[in-house]
Amino acid sequence: MVDEITETSPRIKALQSLGITEDDADSKIAAIEKWIGEKNFPEQMSKNIIEMFLIRNKFRVEVTQKKLAMYYKIRKQIPEFFEGKHPKHANMKETMNVSYFVFSPKLTPENYTVNFFKLIDENPKSFVPNDFCGHVVNISELKLVQNVYSLGDIYVCDLKGSSFTHLYYFGVGTLRKLAKITQEVFPTSIKAIHFINSPGYMNTLIAVIKAVLNPKVFKRIHIHENPEDVANFISKDILPKEFGGEGQSLDELNDFLERQFSKFQSRYDELERINDIMMNK
Secondary structure, three states, X not given: OOOOOOOOOHHHHHHHHHOOOHHHHHHHHHHHHHHHHOOOOOOOOOHHHHHHHHHXXXXXXXXXXXXXXXXXXXXXXXXXXXXXXXXXXXXXXHHHHHEEEEEOXXXXXXXXXXXXXXXXXXXXXXXXXXXXXXXXXXXXHHHHHOOOOOOEEEEEEEOOOOOHHHHHHHHHHHHHHHHHHHHHOOOXXXXXXXXXXXXOOHHHHHHHHHHHOOHHHHOOEEEEOOHHHHHHXXXXXXXXXXXXXXXXOHHHHHHHHHHHHHHOHHHHHHHHXXXXXXXXX
């Protein structure tokens, strides 16, 4: 009799990649839960979100505790990325009409999430940096509540149509704040950043990025003269059609994102409440 072949669950696959047993994972989740109960946080975080933090921080308890503490504190430190940034608001819906910032629901074989950026409206005046950063935060929140068992993030950025004015409007300060959130708050490990269709201001952009990114992450930047070269790094079934792949188009991924925001609206409602509490502390 041939044994039935069963597919390993995303959770088990992620734990195995980290060398963690289910019992170890459950024990560390319980330890974090107890620790949260002793803190003056505005909520008792759910087990699944705690596990997402632990997984992305390789189950290092002390590192995870620091990220969780900053998860709440950052809302008062950088309020412009959180106030009025609920996905249901008109300004946030407009942000999704100005540029694509989406991710594929399909993970790479290494359990990495691939994220994509591309301008829709090339007019720099249409691009609102704080709203875009709020959108990035909303996606980070979504990945936590959605149980995306990802061990890292890859970014593919198409800079076609962008200009030095976009970079000027964005500003080094805003980019530094976004890097702070990415590196110190939301649990993510940046595995690679791919740039295609490099603009004339690329050298300036790279210099700015170097000033704000962790040196280890900066070394993972790839600049492609030929956009099709990205397919040498990322499977075509994940790459959208606009990037020469066979995956869902950017419009389809944008629609998927809108549906997910709607599905988890109760979490964003709760986050608005948390934001108000933290702002008034």
